Amino acid sequence: MPGFTPGEKVNGHRYVEKAFENGAAATVWVMGEPNPPKDVPVLFVEDSEIALQEMAHEDTEIAVLEMGMSGFGEIEFLSKLARPHYAVITNIGEAHLQDLGSREGIAKAKFEIIKGLDEHGVLFYDGDEPLLQNIVGKEPNLNVESFGFNEDNSLVASNIVTTEKGSQFTVRGELNGEFFIPVLGEHQVKNALNAMLISKSLGLRDDQIHFGIEQAKLTDMRMQVIQSSSGILFINDAYNAAPTSMAAAIQFIQTTHMRSEKWLVLGDMLELGENERQFHEELASVIDESKITK
Structure with a gap:
């Protein structure tokens, strides 16, 4: 179960339509939330978090959970609730500065994700970010994998070429070869590295990872x-x-x-x-x- 610490609050209902396009079989929908999908299985619930906990079964293979926050202690609570096998910190930006005071504060709050990490779990993080390097260095017993553009990362991207169709780049490390994502921007290439690295750890074959990231599509207003x-x-x-x-x-x-x-x-x-x-x-x-x- 991967857990993510993005830099912004997101209403998960907005992703339901795309999830069905990509093969989802049903959805949980909070009662009172407008515009529920039609002609597909919809389970209306009062509280999505409680409903998902009740529906969790041993035969569930993978759950990807976004852990948002606006202050200290919130991600620790969510991490201990989810008990992820894999945790991911995508970056340290400036979202939440109003509540956390500094980028150092944001890094500290996001790093709370390891509090509920499985005993044999792995943290994946942006290895080009000095704030994360500093915090990771203080946790010698933590299993970590890093991604980025610097050569000392577990997975490194270089030779990035962007056209109107997307970004082509070379990867070295846990995977090797030429990859393509239909998304613009070096920062989005780094996001792709994150997905590729955790996919490799989950046991996906290189050809599956190649195919998967070539199908990537961002929500509107993101490049x-x-x-x-x-x-x-x-x-x-x-x-x-x-x-x-x-x-x-x-x-x-x-x-x-x-x-x-x-x-x-x-x-x-x-x-x-x-x-x-x-x-x-x-x-x-x-x-x-x-x-x-x-």
Whole structure:
């Protein structure tokens, strides 16, 4: 059972339609939640967490659980409740700064995921993140696997080439070879490494992993490619923007050769705490005006 610590709160009901498209047989749906799916098996419940606990059986093979939080102690509670065999920390961004005070605080809160980790469980983490490297170094008995772009990771990606169709990259380490994801951006390649590494640990064959990541599809407003009838290419990455994700999107736009004329349209970043203005000003330094048309 993998557990994840993303950087934003998500309503799981929004993923149900895509789950059915990918072969799901039924869904749990909280009563009162609008727009339940039609013509598919739906189990209406008062509390999805309690319902899923009651439905869990020994013949269940894999459950992927997202563990969100807004303060200290929340992920520890969820981890001890789930008792995951695998735990994943995807990154340390700036979401939750308003509640946790600093990126160090966010790293500490996310690392609570090991509190309920199975005795023989494994933590998968972004090995390029110094804050995580520092915390992991203080846990010598913890089983860990890392992913990233630095050579000392368990799984390393390099030679990233992006077109309008997606990203091609080379992988070395626990897997080796050329891989493709139909998603834009180096930061999304790193997310793919995470999925590939845990899939390998779960016993999937290399060809299964190849096929699986080639089918990847993000939800709307996450590096979403929109081709207009006039030939203009829009990339919508507006979902719950934070400094780290916005900087990654800007870097992608500045380095891509998909179009010669490039415009940036940036909105406000919210819930950044007392240093909100500073984060917006620092983001301006990421923009290279020589690589952006407007």
